[in-house]
Amino acid sequence: KMTKKIIKLTVRDVRFPTSLEQHGSDAMHTDPDYSVAYVVIETDQGMQGYGLTFTVGRGTEIVVCAVEALSALVVGKSLEEIVSDFRGFYRLLTSDGQMRWIGPEKGVIQLATAAVLNAVWDLWARSEGKPLWKLLVDMDPRKLISCIDFRYITDALTEEEALDILVKAQTGKQQRVDQMLKEGYPAYTTSCAWLGYSDQLLKQLCTDALNDGWTKFKVKVGADLKDDIRRCSLIRQMIGPHNTLMIDANQRWDVGEAITWVTRLAEYKPLWIEEPTSPDDILGHAAISKALAPLGIGVATGEQCHNRVMFKQFLQASALQFVQIDSCRLGSVNENLAVLLMAHKFKVPVCPHAGGVGLCELVQHLILFDYISVSASLDNRMCEFVDHLHQHFRSPVVIQNAHYMPPKDPGYSCEMLESSVQTHQYPQGQVWKKLQ
Numbered sequence: 253k254m255t256k257k258i259i260k261l262t263v264r265d266v267r268f269p270t271s272l273e274q275h276g277s278d279a280m281h282t283d284p285d286y287s288v289a290y291v292v293i294e295t296d297q298g299m300q301g302y303g304l305t306f307t308v309g310r311g312t313e314i315v316v317c318a319v320e321a322l323s324a325l326v327v328g329k330s331l332e333e334i335v336s337d338f339r340g341f342y343r344l345l346t347s348d349g350q351m352r353w354i355g356p357e358k359g360v361i362q363l364a365t366a367a368v369l370n371a372v373w374d375l376w377a378r379s380e381g382k383p384l385w386k387l388l389v390d391m392d393p394r395k396l397i398s399c400i401d402f403r404y405i406t407d408a409l410t411e412e413e414a415l416d417i418l419v420k421a422q423t424g425k426q427q428r429v430d431q432m433l434k435e436g437y438p439a440y441t442t443s444c445a446w447l448g449y450s451d452q453l454l455k456q457l458c459t460d461a462l463n464d465g466w467t468k469f470k471v472k473v474g475a476d477l478k479d480d481i482r483r484c485s486l487i488r489q490m491i492g493p494h495n496t497l498m499i500d501a502n503q504r505w506d507v508g509e510a511i512t513w514v515t516r517l518a519e520y521k522p523l524w525i526e527e528p529t530s531p532d533d534i535l536g537h538a539a540i541s542k543a544l545a546p547l548g549i550g551v552a553t554g555e556q557c558h559n560r561v562m563f564k565q566f567l568q569a570s571a572l573q574f575v576q577i578d579s580c581r582l583g584s585v586n587e588n589l590a591v592l593l594m595a596h597k598f599k600v601p602v603c604p605h606a607g608g609v610g611l612c613e614l615v616q617h618l619i620l621f622d623y624i625s626v627s628a629s630l631d632n633r634m635c636e637f638v639d640h641l642h643q644h645f646r647s648p649v650v651i652q653n654a655h656y657m658p659p660k661d662p663g664y665s666c667e668m669l670e671s672s673v674q675t676h677q678y679p680q681g682q683v684w685k686k687l688q
């Protein structure tokens with residue numbers, strides 16, 4: 253069943269000109285062109301694994317370069333060798349004696365690690381003939397633990413504690429699998445209210461979303477308070493008092509500014525303020541959390557939280573009330589497993605970041621695993637959904653009644669259509685040639 257040696261790795265710079273219509277725009281990223289460094293690994297038996305990491309345009313070529321630098325650590329290894337000591341392989345990539353200097357475990361090199369390891373996990377799941385979430389759910393807890401690098405987090409979560417969490421969650425597992433296959437995992441939408449959208453477009457998209465059964469909505473804020481008041485009031489009126497509203501400032505404010513600004517928006521009853529300040533400012537997030545708690549507003553962050561050590565400290569400092577894992581920011585499934593387990597121990601719900609290119613396709617697997625094998629709870633939990641660029645994937649997400657339906661195809665849902673890759677490759681693809 254298993255494939256053998258990985259003999260080739262290719263990586264391409266694939267960009268979509270989403271900035272032309274302001275899709276994905278926020279208070280800090282005013283012109284994002286949703287992009288990926290797209291990785292394909294090939295085995296000597298002709299099997300492929302697909303992986304990617306997400307960026308917002310310029311700079312993708314630097315991530316591509318970092319993937320190329322890591323490829324020598326992957327090519328020549330067999331899948332069996334890798335998965336028999338996945339922790340060791342994770343360390344090999346993240347702790348290379350020379351390359352770790354340009355991280356460690358952060359920035360471009362961490363994004364590249366995610367792209368490469370996502371391809372390895374995709375290959376593993378394909379070789380087992382299972383979607384990734386099912387590979388994880390069926391895996392023996394000890395084997396799962398052996399994929400995680402516990403270095404730097406044992407003060408918050410030991411291997412024994414992690415194993416205990418997984419073993420306890422075996423109870424009722426099949427019931428939760430059946431429930432997910434029937435109902436899917438609850439989602440919220442960010443598609444209606446990107447910062448660059450007009451009020452008219454916002455209203456139209458919100459009306460459509462309500463008609464499609466969406467009940468949870470995220471709005472971009474942070475550039476101009478008057479605009480935020482107008483847009484939040486508009487969307488709250490449209491969705492009514494019982495649907496859920498979240499706001500996202502994408503790191504725009506200082507700590508004090510975040511507190512005053514969000515206090516002014518409190519009457520629209522947001523469930524959370526996302527990324528109020530620098531993603532690295534753990535104590536700042538803790539201060540904001542403390543100040544906003546009496547207003548019933550939580551702090552959410554994670555899409556730019558670059559490793560398990562940062563998440564550990566956010567949790568230890570009570571600096572966030574919603575953990576937003578990202579399938580391509582952390583070091584792939586391996587590091588996400590560590591964060592899911594820590595979040596469970598600290599009793600903080602995980603509400604993944606998705607959207608971009610392929611982030612929905614990937615992270616749905618992780619949150620299904622979280623529900624089925626770790627948290628066993630849907631309280632205060634939902635996964636982000638953004639309705640862009642799914643048509644470029646071989647196995648796009650399936651949303652039904654605002655829920656992610658579990659993927660059925662083997663793998664990690666990373667494979668893109670070759671025609672899409674070629675037309676969007678930067679700068680030589682047709683789409684980009686036309687724009688020059």
Ligand SMILES: C[C@H](O)[C@@H](O)CC(=O)C(=O)O
Nearest residue numbers: 276277278281284442607
């Ligand atoms: C630049 C991205 O579109 C960003 O705004 C996404 C984001 O913050 C989110 O989906 O949350």
Ligand SMILES: [Mg+2]
Nearest residue numbers: 500526527555
């Ligand atoms: Mg966000």
